[in-house]
Amino acid sequence: xxxxxxxxxxxxxxxxxxxxxxxxxxxxxxxxxxxxxxxxxxxxxxxxxxxxxxxxxxxxxxxxxxxxxxxxxxxxxxxxxxxxxxxxxxxxxxxxxxxxxxxxxxxxxxxxxxxxxxxxxxxxxxxxxxxxxxxxxxxxxxxxxxxxxxxxxxxxxxxxxxxxxxxxxxxxxxxxxxxxxxxxxxxxxxxxxxxxxxxxxxxxxxxxxxxxxxxxxxxxxxxxxxxxxxxxxxxxxxxxxxxxxxxxxxxxxxxxxxxxxxxxxxxxxxxxxxxxxxxxxxxxxxxxxxxxxxxxxxxxxxxxxxxxxxxxxxxxxxxxxxxxxxxxxxxxxxxxxxxxxxxxxxxxxxxxxxxxxxxxxxxxxxxxxxxxxxxxxxxxxxx
Numbered sequence: 001x002x003x004x005x006x007x008x009x010x011x012x013x014x015x016x017x018x019x020x021x022x023x024x025x026x027x028x029x030x031x032x033x034x035x036x037x038x039x040x041x042x043x044x045x046x047x048x049x050x051x052x053x054x055x056x057x058x059x060x061x062x063x064x065x066x067x068x069x070x071x072x073x074x075x076x077x078x079x080x081x082x083x084x085x086x087x088x089x090x091x092x093x094x095x096x097x098x099x100x101x102x103x104x105x106x107x108x109x110x111x112x113x114x115x116x117x118x119x120x121x122x123x124x125x126x127x128x129x130x131x132x133x134x135x136x137x138x139x140x141x142x143x144x145x146x147x148x149x150x151x152x153x154x155x156x157x158x159x160x161x162x163x164x165x166x167x168x169x170x171x172x173x174x175x176x177x178x179x180x181x182x183x184x185x186x187x188x189x190x191x192x193x194x195x196x197x198x199x200x201x202x203x204x205x206x207x208x209x210x211x212x213x214x215x216x217x218x219x220x221x222x223x224x225x226x227x228x229x230x231x232x233x234x235x236x237x238x239x240x241x242x243x244x245x246x247x248x249x250x251x252x253x254x255x256x257x258x259x260x261x262x263x264x265x266x267x268x269x270x271x272x273x274x275x276x277x278x279x280x281x282x283x284x285x286x287x288x289x290x291x292x293x294x295x296x297x298x299x300x301x302x303x304x305x306x307x308x309x310x311x312x313x314x315x316x317x318x319x320x321x322x323x324x325x326x327x328x329x330x331x332x333x334x335x336x337x338x339x340x341x342x343x344x345x346x347x348x349x350x351x352x353x354x355x356x357x358x359x360x361x362x363x364x365x366x367x368x369x370x371x372x373x374x375x376x377x378x379x380x381x382x383x
Contacts, residue, residue: 304329
């Protein structure tokens with residue numbers, strides 16, 4: 001199968017494509033309708049075909065390579081004037097200069113345009129036998145068209161620079177948000193594991209005191225310290241898993257959440273992950289909250305609920321994004337399931353205009369439900 005992907009260039013501005021094909025077709029029509037000799041028709045036809053072919057492979061970014069095509073395209077468009085285009089091609093050389101502005105900057109394009117203006121001013125009287133005023137008229141026409149085409153090029157380049165800067169800043173904001181969350185989680189890990197180690201230390205001290213007078217009590221203390229050591233190790237493994245970067249292996253959105261769910265394979269619970277609706281990009285704060293809600297739901301199911309299965313549903317609606325984490329464990333029971341960061345996550349969800357609720361499900365088990373509003377287009381989104 002013939003692949004034409006290389007002909008599609010995402011860097012090529014759409015308006016320039018419309019302008020190019022419009023002028024090229026108009027030039028071809030004028031050429032066909034105008035009386036001319038066979039040789040002129042053949043030369044102009046070949047020239048038009050060359051310009052069209054070069055346009056398809058013309059680079060608009062230096063990283064694409066094919067740098068030699070840009071000057072060839074400029075020369076081919078200029079040659080249309082010599083092969084009999086009757087002036088309809090005038091915008092094509094200016095589009096070629098605009099392309100050079102994309103590749104080498106506006107200063108290089110301005111130098112080329114100045115050189116073309118000087119050439120026209122000298123060439124029109126000498127080569128075509130016209131007056132100096134005709135040369136000035138040609139230069140004036142080119143100057144007006146140049147202002148239009150280079151204005152488009154300058155606006156497009158500025159828009160691209162702004163987009164890249166916005167993408168860079170959003171990436172930085174995302175990194176800072178993740179770093180802040182990881183610092184908070186590290187503090188919670190210190191408190192959690194520190195508590196285990198403190199109790200283990202007390203048990204071993206008691207065992208040391210009881211070893212001669214009350215050996216049975218001493219062994220009870222040792223057994224309790226051993227059990228707490230197992231819990232501390234499991235807790236440390238859970239925290240290491242939770243401290244992984246938000247975008248695992250470069251993933252974002254549902255892919256990052258699905259990867260997090262898959263990371264709990266082999267822990268004793270089975271996790272199913274479902275996505276409903278048409279996925280849209282999440283802003284950094286909303287994605288971080290959903291990621292942490294999923295972490296808390298899976299960790300609590302593993303740590304407290306004695307669950308065998310957890311079902312995760314991510315629903316993309318027009319106005320809200322909903323994440324539900326439901327397990328088949330023993331439910332909250334007498335022990336509150338609001339700890340382990342859920343209180344702070346509830347506050348963060350509320351700050352984003354959403355909600356986070358948790359409780360025993362009617363069919364059994366425990367369920368967390370986060371609902372966050374969809375940010376307006378262009379607000380807090382990654383590009």
